[in-house]
Amino acid sequence: MAATGEPILEVGGLVKHFPMSQGVVFRRRIGEIRAVDGVSFTLRRGETLGIVGESGCGKSTLARLLMALERPTSGSVRINGREITRARGAELRQVRRNIQMVMQDPYTSLNPRMTVGDIVGEPYEIHRKVVPRRERRRMVQELLEVVGLNPDHVDRYPHQFSGGQRQRVGIARGLALKPEIIICDEPVSALDVSIQAQVVNLLERLQDEFGLAYVFIAHDLSVVRHVSDRIGVMYLGKLVELGTEDDVCERPSHPYTQALLSAVPVPDPRGRETRGRIVLQGDPPSPAKPPSGCRFRTRCWKARDVCAEQEPALQARFTTGHAVACHFV
Amino acid sequence: MWRSSTAERDGRVPGGEALLTVDGLRVEFATRQGVVRAVNGVSYRIDPGETLAVLGESGSGKSVTAHAIMGLLDTPTVRVPAGEIRFHGTDLLGLREDDRARIRGRRIAMVFQDALSALNPVFTVGAQIGEMFRVHEGLSRREAERRAVELMDRVRIPAAAQRMYDYPHQFSGGMRQRIMIAMAIALGPELLIADEPTTALDVTVQAQIMDLLAELRRESGMAMILITHDLGVVADSADRIVVMYGGRVVESAPVHEVYQAPAHPYTRGLLESIPRLARKGRALPAIEGTPPDPLAMPTGCSFHPRCSYRQDNCVTDAPPRYRIGPTRDSACHYWREVLDGSHG
Numbered sequence: 001m002a003a004t005g006e007p008i009l010e011v012g013g014l015v016k017h018f019p020m021s022q023g024v025v026f027r028r029r030i031g032e033i034r035a036v037d038g039v040s041f042t043l044r045r046g047e048t049l050g051i052v053g054e055s056g057c058g059k060s061t062l063a064r065l066l067m068a069l070e071r072p073t074s075g076s077v078r079i080n081g082r083e084i085t086r087a088r089g090a091e092l093r094q095v096r097r098n099i100q101m102v103m104q105d106p107y108t109s110l111n112p113r114m115t116v117g118d119i120v121g122e123p124y125e126i127h128r129k130v131v132p133r134r135e136r137r138r139m140v141q142e143l144l145e146v147v148g149l150n151p152d153h154v155d156r157y158p159h160q161f162s163g164g165q166r167q168r169v170g171i172a173r174g175l176a177l178k179p180e181i182i183i184c185d186e187p188v189s190a191l192d193v194s195i196q197a198q199v200v201n202l203l204e205r206l207q208d209e210f211g212l213a214y215v216f217i218a219h220d221l222s223v224v225r226h227v228s229d230r231i232g233v234m235y236l237g238k239l240v241e242l243g244t245e246d247d248v249c250e251r252p253s254h255p256y257t258q259a260l261l262s263a264v265p266v267p268d269p270r271g272r273e274t275r276g277r278i279v280l281q282g283d284p285p286s287p288a289k290p291p292s293g294c295r296f297r298t299r300c301w302k303a304r305d306v307c308a309e310q311e312p313a314l315q316a317r318f319t320t321g322h323a324v325a326c327h328f329v
Numbered sequence: 330m331w332r333s334s335t336a337e338r339d340g341r342v343p344g345g346e347a348l349l350t351v352d353g354l355r356v357e358f359a360t361r362q363g364v365v366r367a368v369n370g371v372s373y374r375i376d377p378g379e380t381l382a383v384l385g386e387s388g389s390g391k392s393v394t395a396h397a398i399m400g401l402l403d404t405p406t407v408r409v410p411a412g413e414i415r416f417h418g419t420d421l422l423g424l425r426e427d428d429r430a431r432i433r434g435r436r437i438a439m440v441f442q443d444a445l446s447a448l449n450p451v452f453t454v455g456a457q458i459g460e461m462f463r464v465h466e467g468l469s470r471r472e473a474e475r476r477a478v479e480l481m482d483r484v485r486i487p488a489a490a491q492r493m494y495d496y497p498h499q500f501s502g503g504m505r506q507r508i509m510i511a512m513a514i515a516l517g518p519e520l521l522i523a524d525e526p527t528t529a530l531d532v533t534v535q536a537q538i539m540d541l542l543a544e545l546r547r548e549s550g551m552a553m554i555l556i557t558h559d560l561g562v563v564a565d566s567a568d569r570i571v572v573m574y575g576g577r578v579v580e581s582a583p584v585h586e587v588y589q590a591p592a593h594p595y596t597r598g599l600l601e602s603i604p605r606l607a608r609k610g611r612a613l614p615a616i617e618g619t620p621p622d623p624l625a626m627p628t629g630c631s632f633h634p635r636c637s638y639r640q641d642n643c644v645t646d647a648p649p650r651y652r653i654g655p656t657r658d659s660a661c662h663y664w665r666e667v668l669d670g671s672h673g
Contacts, residue, residue, distance in 0.1 A: 267600070
């Protein structure tokens, strides 16, 4: 999992606002959902960056922006130095070869009418020059073998596989074009507990074998900790903390990160009576009307007047480069 | 190693009245592909005031057992060919539907995973909570509303007096789960069955809901069956645990003992596969294979195709629940090896 240091994906000031409108005949714009609101980070070759946050924090919109499935309101996404946010047509296809996605739900993300071979080989239909037609079947079978499926099952349909096996099919499809970056959006959360570890192990083995870089988006902190070199914590469309796995999890410095970590149940009953836990009150505010200044201030126990007036920047506050967006660090 | 009567098989010293006992329960579903034995001889018991965690994956039969306790399986495709569910000694499966209805909701209540689909979208939440009192206690609309607001306060819904006029979709996931809990505790049940109550929720909201449930239990002394797949949630809140796999109970024990030393290879495998700090950078010890196909259950022990302790007799002989301690049992022929931690 050692990152070689060379940046492969650079994200700068990424913003995505979705318009909200009202009315049927006379549609008027009444505001906007600020799903992603100024996110910057760098992903290095062979590295895993974990992104954690709760529903509505913008992590899935972020994934779609990185995949160029969604055009940002502003900001830039560069893969190997090449800007992708304004790419179109052939150029966009070229860019996408290098960045692939593994989705959350292996039940809905595979077309039930296509055989597994057609699903895994579909990228070759779009990028026809990558593998000559007569070699495709063999390539697909090789891919199935790489992800631990029986290559003889190439003509079966998704419903003939279990959830964990389907997720392997999705991973094989993601690998077909030999990308350097894979965006994993909740890749294990729809799977049974006894299957999750298998898929986590597979993703780690593939990373070592092919030198992949992962953006690993999940809400399960224990899985994210296990796979990530660095972790970014999102709240209401912004990164509030970014640092090495060790920095973020062992020395969490943003109050939200602290609350999030303390809410994760520990799989060990010893000492549970005395375990301290920060229980946040209420729900996150709406991304349509985020609070002024620091967005976490409405639920923060450290909030002062300055938090409502000034937005804290995500900046390195320790020598390790551990960045935190809080006035009181 | 011996087979025995329920109280002992369930791993407890006889004496002390159980609140609820499930004994040898079987549930079958007729499907187009054949008969699915979703619950295949399940026994467990829960004492008054206790929190019992029922842990298992999808298809383990944990929820079907709960639905049988609530009497929610009354459809033509379901059969209960054997078993008893005794509540204060009375077999619920032998009761007439109207007697059953008097227990359901009033003395045994249930909270579901998906609160949005469990609530009625066209009635206000105040009307839905109030309905509990109007139907079961014959209160007037005004009185029922007053009690509904009280309950919403009790489950910490802010501005309850105004929000009772809102509809379910106007609440967040966590608040909807609080409404479900309010309805469940409305009539002061002795037993609350919580079926994956926090699975659909974010982790900070999960912490709020688990805290609320703990507090309500402390105040009222009600017992709780907590159905979950999350070993973290179990460790946080349960007194005892029943682990289910393939429609059977594979291990039953006080919660501290299981986490210290599991006595069934499945439990052991689950505990080992949790990512922990010490395992960072290494492969997780994963359980190989996949959960069994309910239409083609393996012979003998249903875990044997995935088990690293497997011997020849596991393929042919289904293990009984061996009593392995004063309040523990394990359905594994090789529980001693598993307990010792020596690997098979």
